[in-house]
Amino acid sequence: MKVLVATHPAFTAHATGLSHPERPARLTAARAGTADAPVDIVEFSPSEAELELLAGVHLVDYVQSIKRFCAAGGGQLDPDTVVGVDSWEAALRAAAAGPDAANLLERGVADVAFLPIRPPGHHALEDRAMGFCIFNNVAVTARFLAASGNRVAIVDWDVHHGNGTQEMFLMDPEVLYVSLHEFPAYPGSGWVDEIGLGPAAGTTVNFPMPVGTGGDVYRASFERVVLPILSAFKPDWLLVSAGYDAHDADPLAGLSLLESDYAAMGSALRGLVGPGKTILFLEGGYNLKAIQGCVAATLSGLAAVPVPDETSRPVSGSRSWRALEFVVEVQQRHWQVV
Numbered sequence: 001m002k003v004l005v006a007t008h009p010a011f012t013a014h015a016t017g018l019s020h021p022e023r024p025a026r027l028t029a030a031r032a033g034t035a036d037a038p039v040d041i042v043e044f045s046p047s048e049a050e051l052e053l054l055a056g057v058h059l060v061d062y063v064q065s066i067k068r069f070c071a072a073g074g075g076q077l078d079p080d081t082v083v084g085v086d087s088w089e090a091a092l093r094a095a096a097a098g099p100d101a102a103n104l105l106e107r108g109v110a111d112v113a114f115l116p117i118r119p120p121g122h123h124a125l126e127d128r129a130m131g132f133c134i135f136n137n138v139a140v141t142a143r144f145l146a147a148s149g150n151r152v153a154i155v156d157w158d159v160h161h162g163n164g165t166q167e168m169f170l171m172d173p174e175v176l177y178v179s180l181h182e183f184p185a186y187p188g189s190g191w192v193d194e195i196g197l198g199p200a201a202g203t204t205v206n207f208p209m210p211v212g213t214g215g216d217v218y219r220a221s222f223e224r225v226v227l228p229i230l231s232a233f234k235p236d237w238l239l240v241s242a243g244y245d246a247h248d249a250d251p252l253a254g255l256s257l258l259e260s261d262y263a264a265m266g267s268a269l270r271g272l273v274g275p276g277k278t279i280l281f282l283e284g285g286y287n288l289k290a291i292q293g294c295v296a297a298t299l300s301g302l303a304a305v306p307v308p309d310e311t312s313r314p315v316s317g318s319r320s321w322r323a324l325e326f327v328v329e330v331q332q333r334h335w336q337v338v
Contacts, residue, residue, distance in 0.1 A: 001303040003039045004110035006046050006097045007031070011118050014090035016082045021252060021286040022118065022132040029288040030116035033295025038305045042110045046117070048089065049096035049140070056143035057136055057168050062127040066091065066134060077129040081119075091119055091134040098141025098239070098279055105276035112302055113279040114242075114295070120283045122162030122241045123187060131160065131187060138241050138281045139168045145237050146174050153235035153272075154178065155226065157218075157265060158243025158283040159253040161190030165241065166204055173200040176233045178226055180218060182246070182255050183208030192323075192330050202334030205229060207327050211254035214314035215261030218246075221324055222268045225337045230272050232335055238269060238278045244285030244294040248314060252286050256314035259290075259297040259307065266301025278302070 012024040034041055054063050069077070070088035077083060083091075094117040101113035121138055123131030142152045142165075154169075156162040156179040166189070169175040173196075181190050196204040207221055230238075244262070246255040269278070280298070285291045297307050331337050 001039045001112065002042055002110040003034065003037070003299060004042050004044060004101055004104055004113040005031070005034050006101065006115040006117055007043050008045045008093050010086065010089045010093050013086040014118055015084040015086060020082060022120065025288055026285065026291060027116050027118060029291040030282055030295050033292040034114060034116070034299065036292065036296035037299035037303070039299050039303050044100065044104060046093045046097035046100045048092040053099060053140060053144065054095055054135060056147065057126060057139045059127045066129070077134070081129045081132055081134065083134065087119070087134070093117070094119060094121065094137050095135040095140045098137055098281065099144040101279050102141065102145060102237070105279070108276060111275050114299065115280065116282045118282070121281065122156060122158060122165045122283050123160070124164045125167060133164065136164045136168065138239050139165050141279065142169065142175050142239055146172070150236040151234065152176070152237045152239060153230055153233055154239045154241065155269065156180070156241035157246065158241050159246040159250065159255055160186050160243070160284060161206070162241055163187045163189040166190070166194065169200070170204060171197045171200045173203055176203045176205070176229070176235065178205040178229065180207040180209060180221060182211065182253055185253065192326050195330065195334065205331060207323070209255060209323055210319045212256060212314070212317055213320040214256040214316045215258055215264070217316040217320045217324055218257060218261055219264050221327070222265060224324070225327060225331055227268055228337050229331065229335045235273055236277065238273045240269070240278070240280040241283045242280040242298060243283035244291050247285070247287060247290040247294055249287045249290045250285065258310050258313060259293045260309045262294045263297035263301035263307035266298040267304065270302050270304060
């Protein structure tokens, strides 16, 4: 399998400070994971996003305010989100990486794209940065694809709910948003009753997982709910907000996934859309060893290369299984799930 991988010095030049968890070393770990995976790598350098592309999901005034803020030396956009002079270029290239990858995939240069980019994106709102995110990279790509008449499915397995992505497509029936995340946790959204509005009712699917949830519940969630809904939705493109902070070793969260669980999710998503129609975006993940191993495992799963289960695996408690049953109960009003 050929994997298209984004690379550019601007992504590591985005300076957040020595003690900030969203640091350049994350990209080194992610790229090491791509090198470890049993795939062939095709590299590309993303362009800088034009204002028209960003305006598909962000207010123009907001985009221009970020440009001015970075040019003035940067600082804190919110208590968690730090930018410097070089962050403007990094944010532009991160936002353009998905559309650029889509164009390259349509030319047949690879079978799937994995984008180790920063800053991440899924918390960014139309008019506000938050949670380490400036522009919503996956949402920019989804809007770009949907504007051409494509049905787009987004699967977000970052441990934190992608509130920005959800909000941008809450009333859009052509974009399906599925999120598996720890709840309650930052940013506080993503409860099971958030299902979409108006004509898009049922196209937002949230799995709010209790602390301690492991891969057994995640795998069951994919089998019982995620895959049936994706199959029924029939997307033309599949986008994945691939955060790796649900790993058991991550310092910022409380879920208990292991490398083989990411391989299982990657394997489950393989074949849901046609060749060259899947793009993965790096979101969170703050344990460098876990990032490397999980990226390699994800790509192995997508490439149909087995990743054996670990000999010792966390077992989810009854609260986690009840959470899944709650999701099933809510989604049965819109989809054939069991």
